[in-house]
Amino acid sequence: MELEKTYPGIGSALFLASCEEDIGNVNRYVSTPTPDTRTSEKEHVVIALNIELEDRVGVLILDTGYHVPQPVTVMEDGLYPHTGWFKPGGTSRSRRLYNYTFHPSGRYVLWDVKETRKGIEECESALIYTHQAFLSPVDCTERRNLVYNFKSLLKRDASGKVLAGLYFGLKPFDRGFFSLFYQDENQKQIDFKISFSDVYNARDLSETTLENLLHCQTQLELSDRDGLIELLKKISLALNNAEFMQQLLTINQRIVILAENN
Structure with a gap:
């Protein structure tokens, strides 16, 4: 040290x-x-x-x-x-x-x-x-935070500015989506979304979406081997487990009620 x-x-x-x-x-x-x-x-x-x-x-x-x-x-x-x-x-x-x-x-x-x-x-x-x-x-x-119903993965620069990220709420699988963003060459924030079901069912994604995913993956500093698409696939598998999700959301709601008087 x-x-x-x-x-x-x-x-x-x-x-x-x-x-x-x-x-x-x-x-x-x-x-x-x-x-x-x-x-x-x-x-x-x-x-x-x-x-x-x-x-x-x-x-x-x-x-x-x-x-x-x-x-x-x-x-x-x-x-x-x-x-x-x-x-x-x-x-x-x-x-x-x-x-x-x-x-x-x-x-x-x-x-x-x-x-x-x-x-x-x-x-x-x-x-x-x-x-x-x-x-x-x-x-x-x-x-x-293990059971919190909003998840995020963010990349910041040395000043604390958020450069790129992934976030999503724990919504019903057929209505949920991943929200992602990154910075283009002009430092403008580019936002895009992908539904849980499209990732889970491995549907063909548009060239624009794949390009956005690659830019976001690069700025998040994820490796090609364990890239952003693979991460989204693993998350979508968990999100499609109805029994697991119900248990998670039930625990989260109990904590919310417990902490209402803080």
């Missing part, structure tokens, strides 16, 4: 902190000393490092590969080197701004999100529990 050479002992100081997203009532959520395991979903974890600068308390958040491509510094007093509001990247269709601050409880970092899409601004909040480290999926878990 390169950082260990410059900052001996940093490896043992880093810890995983759990994150709860899209919280409806922040004050109610933080009213207990620890996150309520009966209603917490814990979709995400981040790497965290507690810091102290001349008796000023802060925490460094490292979230590479998920939302934020850069380290975020959160100071309790909100002064330098506090990161403040910043644009994390995203797609050309929406504009997001993030802000991380200490919650007054001292146990959480509050993560505020502002997103503007088609001229409409929406705001939501998440909480990163930094008072204790993430220890095990028994206490707070990321397993929730």
Whole structure:
């Protein structure tokens, strides 16, 4: 670890902190000393490092590969080197701004999100529990995403901008489709769709669709051997398993109901 050479002992100081997203009532959520395991979903974890600068308390958040491509510094007093509001990247269709601050409880970092899409601004909040480290999926878990009813595979550049991707909702097989996109030579986003059934039944795809798949596969950095079409075929096999899908959606709905009070 390169950082260990410059900052001996940093490896043992880093810890995983759990994150709860899209919280409806922040004050109610933080009213207990620890996150309520009966209603917490814990979709995400981040790497965290507690810091102290001349008796000023802060925490460094490292979230590479998920939302934020850069380290975020959160100071309790909100002064330098506090990161403040910043644009994390995203797609050309929406504009997001993030802000991380200490919650007054001292146990959480509050993560505020502002997103503007088609001229409409929406705001939501998440909480990163930094008072204790993430220890095990028994206490707070990321397993929730295994049964989440929306799936995505995205490729971002170093600034966090989304370059290419695949996403789909878990819909009835005969009405579902894969949505894909990539950037052309002019950095314009090209969107296209393929139905679950067309992939599953190995129907002949148009030359345009095959060309789009190849461009998307290249930008996703998938190999030719395990290419994008093969990936879609494997997914469509699972999506066409009615018994499996029903179990998955039932579990997901139970989690949704469980977490409605967070």
